[in-house]
Amino acid sequence: MVIGEWVTGFQEYLQQFPFYILIVGWLIVLFVLIVVVFLLFSLLLGPFMWLFNRLTDKNRSNVLGHDDFLIGELTEKIVGNALGEVMEIGSKTARSVYPAKFYKEEDIREKRELPIGTKVIIVDFDKKGIALVVENHNFIE
Numbered sequence: 001m002v003i004g005e006w007v008t009g010f011q012e013y014l015q016q017f018p019f020y021i022l023i024v025g026w027l028i029v030l031f032v033l034i035v036v037v038f039l040l041f042s043l044l045l046g047p048f049m050w051l052f053n054r055l056t057d058k059n060r061s062n063v064l065g066h067d068d069f070l071i072g073e074l075t076e077k078i079v080g081n082a083l084g085e086v087m088e089i090g091s092k093t094a095r096s097v098y099p100a101k102f103y104k105e106e107d108i109r110e111k112r113e114l115p116i117g118t119k120v121i122i123v124d125f126d127k128k129g130i131a132l133v134v135e136n137h138n139f140i141e
Helices: 002-014 019-056 106-110
Strands: 071-075 086-088 096-102 119-125 129-136
Touching: 002 019, 002 119, 071 096, 071 129, 086 119, 096 106
Parallel strands: 096 129
Antiparallel strands: 071 086, 071 119, 086 096, 119 129
16 A cells, blocks of 8 residues: 555645646656666566576577588678678578688688678588688589
């Protein structure tokens, strides 16, 4: 009943002001309540969402074996150490898209650029699931 008493007291306090101040007062209270509820849900559910992501998002289902190479095509350009995006096109069945960066350190040092549409070989994946690529000069369609 404490909330009801607070609402009644707040309503009586606002009665001494004009009607538009009453409306603004209730809008401020509503806004503060929405922010408080959002923060409570974030603080309570945030750790569970983080734990769920850590336990389920390991990117193990699409990582290559040690002796496998995939053919891909860049869907976002790669420049130097920046991340791009590669679509695996070698299997001709399902297409998978991965974040990508250069495999060779010399390409990173030289700030080499591969434009969108460049055919690449996906050499490996790092621990974060990022595809490590090199340009494919011998692509046959």
